[in-house]
Amino acid sequence: MDIGVPKEIKDQEFRVGLSPSSVRVLCDNQHKVFVETQAGGGAGFSDEDYQEAGAEIVPTAAQAWDRELIVKVKEPLPQEYAYLQNNQILFTYLHLAADRRLTETLIDSGISAIAYETVALPNGSLPLLTPMSIIAGRLSVQFGSRYLEKQQGGRGVLLGGIPGVRPGKVTIIGGGVVGTEAARIAVGMGARVQIIDINVERLAYLETLFGSRVELLYSSSAQIAESVPDADLLIGAVLVPGKRAPILVSRELVAQMNPGSVIIDVAIDQGGCIETLHATSHSNPTYIEEGVVHVGIPNMPGAVPWSATQALNNSTLPYTLKLANWGLNALERDRALVEGLNVKNYQLVHPAVRQVFPDLSLTA
Structure with missing residues (x-):
């Protein structure tokens, strides 16, 4: 699968969706990773670090976004909305309950959006949060x-x-x-x-x-x-x-x-x-x-991107690898990912978020 890693654009957000060590694991599993230039610079990872791990460095955000699986840290901002596509999987923090505009945009785009913060194990714990x-x-x-x-x-x-x-x-x-x-x-x-x-x-x-x-x-x-x-x-x-x-x-x-x-x-x-x-x-x-x-x-x-990126990747990488290996079929193999699914097929599907926005009905 082709995986895109855009540079975060939220104010002073220096974390990055994939570390070079995570990229290496994905590339070793025959996936292709496309990292926007300088995406990891704030966390202490150079373009050369990513290239050595097997990634291809792309010069623009659009080239990083134009992939099957997008791995980020923070929610898409309005200037990124145009990159959302209905054939993509987005894996990142979303916090939709506090952002109606983003919720509507994700639904309208048709993208499949899986939120780190709602991925949940059977015991109710939230491993990615x-x-x-x-x-x-x-x-x-x-x-x-x-x-x-x-x-x-x-x-x-x-x-x-x-x-x-x-x-x-x-x-x-x-x-x-x-x-x-x-x-x-x-x-x-x-x-x-x-x-x-x-x-x-x-x-x-x-x-x-x-x-x-x-x-x-x-x-x-x-x-x-x-x-x-x-x-x-x-x-x-x-x-x-x-x-x-x-x-x-x-x-x-x-x-x-x-x-x-x-x-x-x-x-x-x-x-x-x-x-x-x-x-x-x-x-x-x-x-x-x-x-x-x-x-x-x-x-x-x-504020502590070197530590935070690695801590986040330690938890997200197993799920990222499943999504890369199996696409949305990974949801059939891992119940925790089902809990993480917020938007799919032009529909808002997460029960808790639907309670926040009851007018954004399940059916498109």
Whole structure:
């Protein structure tokens, strides 16, 4: 099969869909890989690295896109919509619940679109979302500690504190992979940490990880209202696979936070769980609302592309290889890929996304 790897064009997105080592595996399996020139440059992979792995370097995005299987990192942007074809398979992050225009465009194009974030194993785990969730969770605290600095508009709080001065407080809404990794870093920095989650079993598991170092709280509107106002760093880490994240923190509650506090919503890809937060970018990462620093970078792992590309490829390559070997017949062989299918044959087929856009009916 011919496989295309375009260069990512989202703001400061330096990850790339396939690493040279993944290209080598695909070429060893008799597939042809066409990589847009400089597609891997931001992640530390040169055109020569790809050529040595067996890829052909093509000079334009159009030449990379004009293939049977397209492997990317982020969703197609409007300037890429014209490249979508009905005989293609697109394999990438999509987050359609937060993007009606993209959803309609994919349906109209006839492309078969498989989203990394909805590929699911029988136990409900999300193998292609997990590696980026780990990175985003860890970065959320790293970024948060920076934006708490006075020069960045923050309160001037050192999360770890110093002897004689209490540490900063980190409140994390959601105890999944993102929340767990955020807590891991925050605890390591010496912060006071709370995790709020609605799943009692998950809270019990988190106790085995953190013991008394993290305050584990059951999620309710009353508990959120109690915990948010004095948080120095509030991290949104709520995930409802395929659906928009619910709004759990109101504008009124944000207004009660101390001026210069920081909110980072890792759920922004799925719409976000903070009422006052909207998507930002690596180029313009923050804005102030209700006196609070807001950060809503939807491609946060793009800040560490060397690590993130390899972590992503470690998880995606087995599925990419199946799609390359068998095309859409791979869905008959791997149930996880069926769960990942969002759009096919001019139809929106993923149940959760259809609930978000009920007017985009199953039948074309």
